Amino acid sequence: MTGSIVENDEAKPLGRWSVLAYGVGHVLNDITSTYWNTYLLLYLTSIGVPPKQVAALAITGQFTDAIMTIIAGELIDRFGHFKIWHAVGTVLVSLAFSSFYRGVCVPCKIIGIDTPLMQMFGYYMFDILFSGGWSCTQVSHMAMVNGITLDQTSRVACVSCRNAFTMVASLIVYGVGFFIFNSSVKQVQIKEQYHLLAFITVLIGCCFVIIFHLGTKEPRVKQVSHKTNPRGSSWKRWLKNGLYYRVACIYMLTRVVTNISQVFLALYIISDLHMSQSSKALVPAIIYLCSFVTSVVLQELEWSSHRLKAIFSVGGLLWLFSGAVVLSLPINMNSLMYILSVVIGIANAFMMVSCIGMESELVDKEVEGSAFVYGSLGFVEKVLCGIMLYILESKETVTPASCNPAYPCFTVTRFSLGFIPGVAALAGVIVTCFTKFRTSHPEPLAEPLLA
DSSP states (O other): OOEEEOTTGGGSOOOHHHHHHHHGGGHHHHHHHHHHHHHHHHHHHHTTOOHHHHHHHHHHHHHHHHHHHHHHHHHHHHHOOHHHHHHHHHHHHHHHHHHHHHTOOHHHHHHTOOOHHHHHHHHHHHHHHHHHHHHHHHHHHHHHHHHHOOOHHHHHHHHHHHHHHHHHHHHHHHHHHHHHHHSGGGGSOHHHHHHHHHHHHHHHHHHHHHHHHHHOOOOOEEEOOTTTSOTTHHHHHHHTOHHHHHHHHHHHHHHHHHHHHHHHHHHIIIIISOOOTTHHHHHHHHHHHHHHHHHHHHTTSOOOHHHHHHHHHHHHHHHHHHHHHHHHOOGGGTTHHHHHHHHHHHHHHHHHHHHHHHHHHHHTTOOTTHHHHHHHHHHHHHHHHHHHHHHHHHTOOOSOOOOOTTSOOOOHHHIIIIIHHHHHHHHHHHHHHTOOOOOOOOOOOSSOSOO
8 A cells, every 4th residue: 555645634633523533442452551561460470470481471472562563564554454454453452362361271272281381372372462463453543643634733632632542541450450459359369350350441442442443434545656656665765764763762762661660560569669459550540540631631732843842851851750759769658659650640641642743743744654654663662672571570579578668679670660761761852852853833623622
């Protein structure tokens, strides 16, 4: 599918319903991603899987996701049909994720041998299917935004709405999790708690996918002659664009901040700060609630490249401050984590909305190869995060740290949640300051998203 979007209706600002319909299209992915990043280590170690095997499982998923991101991007650019790829990914994600947390060992049933090795093989199988489907949904959804509208403010509104519903998805996971972990359901075995949480959240995510497919039209594309624009030339052109590498660096560092912090947050709360079990759902819920509110506010703004850079820089500096607090917070002051979670939530929204807005600004009207841009940036981010998570999780312990409650003590968890995201945020701010986009003049939305 080499081509460019038809420049008539797509040049107009989008209305409220179009923005909302697009924004809910990634909720299932976000629900499963939040669940996976937050509870994978806790779940598998609670049923007896060693942390090193959990780390190996995690990096397998990351590399599968990374490779499939490139493949999906290339196939979508060649053949189009964004919504079909989105639907295929949705089916794979739903089935594989639910089966993973049900503990269904398909190889055991096929061979007739139920051993720990075969059970791990079953986990790897569903991990690969889940990661592959996740990539198809992610790339198709992100690439669609440049085909839906040419208006920059509408694009950022779509991205901001998508980010807002990412927070909604996370709140769904933590809200349902808070109920399951703290109500009468807690009498059920720990394994069954996670199974129930997975089933309910996936079912909710599928409802949002239906809304997306009913409310979003397939982007219209006009074909370009292969003689004037040979197949495969688009990705070569992007690789010669210096702005592509700077945006890739910003996106990669932003995802390091959000992904690494999400993985180690629950463990930091329980093991380092010795907070209650309910806090592993409550603190993340506060973070995502603040991110949601911030994202809703951001999507009402008029956007330009200068504002994208300014908002990202503020978010990065807020995360640098948050990382410093995480490193120095002692056990007897763990209640401050609730206040810090508000700052982290705002910082996450600032960085993610502006970062993905920069991706859209990079692509602009050059829709040909847009899936390659989103796919390749995702590939780099997932490989880097996968390697980092493998190294950090393999060094991790699940026993609470024993130290003086009045003083912070060094642990891998504290280092992973405080130092790494803080440094990555600072590096992202530095790169952003030296990045120059095309001059743009923002246009308002056809209707404000909030009536």
